[in-house]
Every structure is written in C-alpha cells, then in structure tokens.
Amino acid sequence: MPIKKFFDDVPIKPLPPDARRWSLALKHATEHGHQAFCRLDRERDGLVFKVARLFLFIRNRGKDVDVLDAPWNQALHDWLVREKVPAETPQNEAERFGFALKDKFAPIELRFGDGFFSAVLVHFLRDQGFDEAKSTKEMLRAIHESHGLRGEHATICAEMIDDAITATADDLKRLGYPEGAREDVLAAAIAYYLDERFSITNGRLLGFR
Amino acid sequence: MDRCDVLLFVATKTELEELKRAARLRGASFDPIPVAEQEKQLPRESYWLGPIGNDRVIAVKTRMGAIGDGGSAALGLHYVQKTQATSVISLGMAFGISAKFQTFGDVLVSQSVFPYDARAIVPDGNRWRYDYEKARTYKASPITLKVLEAHRPNVTGFKVHPGCLLSGNAFIRSAAFRDDLLRWSQNVASTVVGGEMEGAGLLALAPRAHPNWTVVKGICDFAGDEQKGDAEKHRQLACSNAATFVLDALAQWKPGES
Numbered sequence: 001m002p003i004k005k006f007f008d009d010v011p012i013k014p015l016p017p018d019a020r021r022w023s024l025a026l027k028h029a030t031e032h033g034h035q036a037f038c039r040l041d042r043e044r045d046g047l048v049f050k051v052a053r054l055f056l057f058i059r060n061r062g063k064d065v066d067v068l069d070a071p072w073n074q075a076l077h078d079w080l081v082r083e084k085v086p087a088e089t090p091q092n093e094a095e096r097f098g099f100a101l102k103d104k105f106a107p108i109e110l111r112f113g114d115g116f117f118s119a120v121l122v123h124f125l126r127d128q129g130f131d132e133a134k135s136t137k138e139m140l141r142a143i144h145e146s147h148g149l150r151g152e153h154a155t156i157c158a159e160m161i162d163d164a165i166t167a168t169a170d171d172l173k174r175l176g177y178p179e180g181a182r183e184d185v186l187a188a189a190i191a192y193y194l195d196e197r198f199s200i201t202n203g204r205l206l207g208f209r
Numbered sequence: 210m211d212r213c214d215v216l217l218f219v220a221t222k223t224e225l226e227e228l229k230r231a232a233r234l235r236g237a238s239f240d241p242i243p244v245a246e247q248e249k250q251l252p253r254e255s256y257w258l259g260p261i262g263n264d265r266v267i268a269v270k271t272r273m274g275a276i277g278d279g280g281s282a283a284l285g286l287h288y289v290q291k292t293q294a295t296s297v298i299s300l301g302m303a304f305g306i307s308a309k310f311q312t313f314g315d316v317l318v319s320q321s322v323f324p325y326d327a328r329a330i331v332p333d334g335n336r337w338r339y340d341y342e343k344a345r346t347y348k349a350s351p352i353t354l355k356v357l358e359a360h361r362p363n364v365t366g367f368k369v370h371p372g373c374l375l376s377g378n379a380f381i382r383s384a385a386f387r388d389d390l391l392r393w394s395q396n397v398a399s400t401v402v403g404g405e406m407e408g409a410g411l412l413a414l415a416p417r418a419h420p421n422w423t424v425v426k427g428i429c430d431f432a433g434d435e436q437k438g439d440a441e442k443h444r445q446l447a448c449s450n451a452a453t454f455v456l457d458a459l460a461q462w463k464p465g466e467s
Contacts, residue, residue: 046310047402048370051361071359106348110418113345114397144396149342197399199391206307208392 016075022056025066026083029058034065037088038080040072040096047202052099056085074103081171093175094135094185097168098192104164105193112157118197119149120157125190133187139194142203165190211242214264215459216294218281219448220273220407224301227448228268231456232258242267253284262459267292274378275410282410289414289421296353296421297414298455302440302447303374303405303426304381306391311370311402311428313443314450318357318371319424321346322408323398325390326377344397346373347412353423360458367427367450372402374424376409381432403428427451 015023029036037059042052052072058065070076077100087093109117122143130136168189172182195201219225229239237258244253258266269288272279285297305311324347329340354371361369375394381387381404391401403426411422427447430439 045368046370047307048372048400051358110348113343115342115344118396119342199395199398199400202400203395205310206388206391208388208395 016073016079018070018073018076019079022068022070022076022079023083025056025058025068026085029065032060034058034060036083036085038085038096039088039092040099041069042072042095042099044201047205054080056080057088072099074100081174084175086175086177090177090181090185091188093172093177094188095192097172097185097189101164101168101189101193102196104167105161108157108160108164111160112153116149116153117157120154121161121197123149124158124161125194130187130190133183135184135188135191136194139191139198139200142200143194143198211292212265213267213292213294214296215261215266216285216288216292216297217258217266217268217452217455218271218285218297218299218407218411219268219301220271220281220299221301221444221448223444224448224452225268225270227445228300228452229256231449231452232268235261235456235460237261237266237456239268253279253287255288261456262462263464264296264459266459267294271407271410274406275376275408276378280410281407282413285411285414285422294421296350296423297411298353299405299407299411299422299424299426300448300451300455301405301407301426302429302444302451303403303424304387304430304432305370305403305428306387306401306431308431311368311431313428313430313439314366314446315368315370315428316364316450316454317374317403317405317424317426317428318354318369319349319374319408320354320371320400321348321373321398322376322412322424323347323373323394323401324377324409324412325375325394325404326409328393339393341393341397344394345417346398347417348420349423350420356462357423357425357455357458359463360454360461363457363461364454369454370402372400373398374408374426375401375404376406376424377404378406378409380406382434384431384433387432404432425451425455 037057039055043050053069056068087096131140232239239256242255254270256268271281271284274280275282303317328344330337331340405426408424415421427450429444429447
C-alpha cells in the first residue's frame with residue numbers, strides 16, 4: 001500500500017528552507033570563531049515599506065566574511081533567535097521584533113476583531129507601564145483613547161496579548177541582552193509595532209496629527 | 210474551460226479592456242466563455258485567459274460595487290463554486306489617499322480590506338457619531354500576497370503600495386469625507402493606502418481566517434472634491450498597471466523560491 005509510506009519513520013526536518021542554507025554558514029562561523037549578526041532591512045517608502053528582507057552577516061574582526069539574505073519570514077526569524085543571532089544594533093533588534101509582533105498579534109486580532117483588539121492592547125500597555133517607557137510614551141500619547149473594555153472577552157484578549165509580549169521578552173533574554181537593555185528593546189519593538197498599527201507616522205505625513 | 214485556479218474580477222468597461230489588452234500582450238487568450246442556458250438569469254460575462262505561470266485563469270466582469278445580483282459578492286460566490294478557483298483577485302481602479310506620496314497609476318495591493326460601513330452609530334449628546342470599536346479589517350489571501358510581494362521589486366514605471374483598502378458602495382468625491390474616514394479608521398485599520406468599491410463583496414467568499422481574495426487596483430483619483438476629471442483621465446493607466454502587475458506576478462512566480 002503506497003499510503004503506508006506516510007506513516008514510515010521520516011527524518012526530522014526542523015529547519016525552514018532558508019535556515020537550512022543559513023545553518024551551514026552559521027556552523028562554519030562557529031567553528032572558526034567568527035561572529036554572526038542579522039539585520040532586518042525594511043525601508044520606508046512614502047506611506048508604505050519596501051519588501052522586507054533578512055540578512056545574516058558572518059564577521060571576522062569587523063569584516064564581512066559571508067552575507068546571506070532572504071525575504072522576511074517568521075520561521076527564519078524564529079530560527080535566528082533559537083540560534084541566538086542578534087541584530088547588529090539594538091535599534092534594528094527593536095525593528096525586527098516589532099515587525100515580528102505583527103505575526104504574533106495576528107491570531108488575536110483575527111479572534112477579537114481589530115477595534116476590540118486595539119482598545120484592549122492600548123489599555124493593556126498603559127496598564128503595564130509602557131506609557132512611561134521612553135519609546136512607547138509618545139506613541140501611546142498619539143493614540144486616541146478608547147473606551148475601557150471589560151468582561152470575559154477583554155480578559156482573554158489581554159491574556160493573549162500578555163503571552164505574545166512575554167514570548168518576545170523571552171526571546172530577547174535568550175539573545176543575551178542584559179537587564180535594562182532588554183526592556184528598552186522590548187519597548188522600542190512595541191513602539192515600532194504601534195506606529196504602523198495606528199498609522200502614527202503616516203498620520204503625521206498626511207498632516208492629521 | 211470551466212475550471213481554473215485564479216479568477217480575475219473587473220467591474221467596468223475600461224477595467225475589462227485593459228485586462229484584455231495586457232493579457233493579449235502577454236500571449237494569453239481572452240476568449241468569451243459561453244453562458245449556459247440555466248445561468249442566463251444572472252448578468253455575467255467571463256473570459257478564458259488560459260494558463261499564466263502555474264495557474265489557469267478566468268476573467269469575470271461584474272457590476273460596480275458589492276451589492277446586487279451582478280455585484281462582486283454574488284458573482285464571486287457563483288464563480289468560485291463553478292470554477293473551483295482557489296484565488297480571486299479584484300482588478301481595476303481605486304482612489305489613493307495622498308497625492309504627495311502616491312501618483313496616478315500607482316498600484317494599491319490589499320494586505321487587508323476595511324469595510325467601513327460595518328460600524329455602529331451611537332448617540333453623542335443630541336447628535337450621533339460613528340463608533341468603530343468593534344469594527345474589523347479582513348486580511349487578504351496570504352498566498353496571493355506572497356506572489357505579488359515577490360514581484361514588487363521587479364516593477365518599473367509605477368509604485369506598488371501594499372496596505373489596507375477602504376471598501377464600500379459609496380462613490381467618494383469629497384476630500385473632507387475621505388480624510389474623516391481615515392481618521393475614524395485609524396484605531397482599526399493599519400496603513401490605509403486607498404479605497405474602492407468591490408472588495409467588500411469579496412469578504413463573502415471565504416471564512417475570515419482563510420481568505421481566498423485580494424484586491425489590486427491602480428490609482429485613478431484621490432477622491433477629492435473636483436476630481437471626476439482625474440478619474441476619467443487616468444483610469445486607463447490605473448487599470449493597465451493593475452492588470453500588468455498581476456499578470457506578470459502570476460507569470461513570474463517561482464514556487465518555493467521564497
């Protein structure tokens with residue numbers, strides 16, 4: 001029976017396709033004591049952004065030994081985090097994690113609807129002290145205050161948001177950012193997400209703010 | 210000739226003509242598909258484009274807007290069932306939101322659609338106001354978006370703006386209303402890039418979690434007060450660019466490359 005073959009033992013393929021290619025370069029880097037960094041390249045182009053790409057740099061004493069790039073995908077980002085490859089700068093790290101939050105929040109938006117999700121998110125962030133963090137303070141100030149939402153749905157929605165942000169914080173810890181620095185990167189990542197989610201820069205460009 | 214992978218929807222004569230022109234320039238056919246006797250009660254015309262890249266493609270002309278027996282919702286449901294298409298792309302013309310950052314002929318791609326009529330109207334003192342707190346945007350087909358995004362860096366001659374499209378059955382000819390709509394929607398819709406009339410009908414075609422539709426439209430005006438002339442002047446370019454972008458993206462897509 002040909003169908004039987006689907007139940008045979010198959011080799012585990014834990015890596016996404018691009019990561020399979022990148023892992024060879026990373027292995028080589030590790031063996032030779034080189035350093036690995038990544039970069040999210042996502043250039044603003046008016047009201048929108050150019051196609052997002054991820055780069056992997058293998059460096060030896062400040063010189064690029066190898067540079068690989070691929071279109072952004074969440075699986076590749078997750079793999080880089082698993083391999084503890086940080087971004088070149090804390091600012092780019094925040095952009096990378098901020099962009100990744102779109103995917104993390106997407107199922108919550110889908111379940112509760114955008115307006116409801118937005119209201120709970122903003123309330124949650126204010127409640128958790130992000131209205132005092134340097135990078136999120138301005139963003140939250142620019143967002144129109146929604147009515148406070150209560151009830152079971154709002155609670156579940158807030159818990160899901162909490163889980164997504166906690167997972168991001170765990171990733172930053174895994175990358176080795178020290179206390180203080182990691183809180184700054186997390187807040188900056190959330191600010192990056194909020195800017196796009198609530199069209200804050202776009203609103204300024206269009207003269208609405 | 211009655212099964213396909215991709216349905217291309219157009220709603221106006223110019224949209225149909227420019228799609229036909231773009232298809233024929235790329236060696237595709239554009240043969241009318243005969244209407245079966247039992248289907249003649251519905252307004253419809255469809256055309257077989259044949260294989261483009263890895264997809265078999267049929268074009269369908271609907272009426273403008275989502276509503277009615279010839280609108281994008283009714284014909285979308287009919288043609289998805291009839292053709293077993295897994296992807297529907299609404300092509301044509303739309304309004305942009307800023308002449309400063311966009312220009313006539315630029316192409317808007319719906320990462321999502323915001324059906325702006327789906328809102329609550331609540332009391333506000335002695336008057337009323339729109340309440341968007343429970344409003345939703347609808348994400349477009351991630352598969353089609355991936356194909357279009359892969360082709361975006363190759364485009365020359367016009368810019369492509371991926372983002373949210375406002376969709377409703379209103380002809381908007383007021384910059385003040387357009388700007389109000391943008392303000393009202395800012396807590397709901399991320400990165401609004403324009404608006405149009407057929408996308409809202411496509412939301413009926415699939416569950417919200419598994420969309421099979423996408424809207425790709427060229428900018429023919431900016432929904433301003435005195436811009437009827439703009440729409441007439443630029444509609445051909447807008448429709449041509451949208452059709453060109455989609456057909457080239459389908460033709461050049463290499464599965465598994467990204």
